[in-house]
Amino acid sequence: MLTLIGASGHAKVIIEIAELLSIPIAGLLDKDQSISSLLEYAVHPYSDEPSWNRVGDYVISIGNNKARKEFALFQPHLSYVTLLHPQTKISRRADIGIGTVAMAGATVNCDSVIGQHAILNTNCSVDHDCHISDYVHISPNASLAGNVTIGEGTHVGIGACIIQGVTIGKWCTIGAGAVIIRDVPDGVTVVGNPGRIIRTNQ
Numbered sequence: 001m002l003t004l005i006g007a008s009g010h011a012k013v014i015i016e017i018a019e020l021l022s023i024p025i026a027g028l029l030d031k032d033q034s035i036s037s038l039l040e041y042a043v044h045p046y047s048d049e050p051s052w053n054r055v056g057d058y059v060i061s062i063g064n065n066k067a068r069k070e071f072a073l074f075q076p077h078l079s080y081v082t083l084l085h086p087q088t089k090i091s092r093r094a095d096i097g098i099g100t101v102a103m104a105g106a107t108v109n110c111d112s113v114i115g116q117h118a119i120l121n122t123n124c125s126v127d128h129d130c131h132i133s134d135y136v137h138i139s140p141n142a143s144l145a146g147n148v149t150i151g152e153g154t155h156v157g158i159g160a161c162i163i164q165g166v167t168i169g170k171w172c173t174i175g176a177g178a179v180i181i182r183d184v185p186d187g188v189t190v191v192g193n194p195g196r197i198i199r200t201n202q
Contacts, residue, residue, distance in 0.1 A: 001026035002081065004061040005071055007035045007043045010119075011061035014101055015039050017085050018059075026056060057081045060099060060117055065153045065171075069135045072099065072117050080117070088120075097134065106138075115152070133170070142174075151186060171201060 002023050004011050007030040015038070018025055027042040035043045058078045062068045072080075080099040084090060089107040096108070097116035105123035108114060112126050115134035122140040126132065130148045138144070139158040148162050151170035162168070162180040169186030179193040188197045 001056040003056055003058050004028040004041075005058060006030055006060060006062035006067075007032070007038045008061070008063060010063035012039055013103060014059060014061045014083060015041065017083050017101065017103070020086050021083065023057075023083075028061070059083060059101065061101075063119070063137070065135045065137055065155055068117050069153060072135075103140075109146075127164075139176070173201060 002018055003026045004014060007028045011028060015025060025041055027044060028038055029046050030043050031046060033045045037043055058080055060068050060071050062071065082096055082098055082100050084102045085104045087104045088102045090096065091108060091110045093110045094108045095113045097114055097118065099117035100114055102120040103122040106120040108126045109128045111128055112130040114132045115136065117135050118132055119137040121138060124138040124140060125143045126138065127144055127146040129146050130144050132150045133152040135153045136150050137155045139156055141158055142156045142160045144162045145164035147165045149167040151168060153171040154168055156174045157176035157178065159176055160174045160178045166180055166183055168174065168184040171187050172184055173189040174180060175191035178191050178195045180190065180195040184190055187201045189199050189201055190197050
């Protein structure tokens with residue numbers, strides 16, 4: 001049985017992936033006690049999970065990268081699972097980390113490595129020899145050429161393009177539609193074509 005941590009819109013997509021994979025869903029847990037159900041599945045407060053007894057499998061269905069990391073560190077010993085939509089295209093020579101979720105149409109090519117608790121969103125493309133760190137979110141239709149490195153917790157916005165060989169630092173925000181042609185340091189927001197730094201993230 002699978003329990004989802006977080007009952008947001010992101011969780012709806014993960015629920016449907018689990019259903020397509022015929023994985024039974026026990027329910028969801030969320031901080032917001034006003035949420036009682038999501039897509040007909042019961043939602044319970046975190047406090048209702050008795051001592052986190054670790055029975056069954058879990059996936060963190062929280063879209064926010066920092067919140068996803070916080071929960072993973074709060075409960076590191078749960079049995080986390082990786083969920084790949086049946087319509088993904090994942091190379092047999094790619095390595096996908098525990099807790100990562102890949103949505104419909106996501107492509108990961110040969111010898112790429114995806115970290116733990118990452119999100120590969122709808123129709124994103126990760127080409128050969130990329131290295132995507134833990135808690136990264138690659139948004140819908142974002143495209144990474146070969147040999148791209150993305151640091152922990154970075155969010156690559158919808159439709160962004162990153163040319164081959166570029167390294168992007170930790171906890172960056174790459175804006176929607178940005179075109180990244182040079183390396184990006186840690187902790188900044190980059191927008192535009194070509195990408196330019198507009199601020200340092202707090």
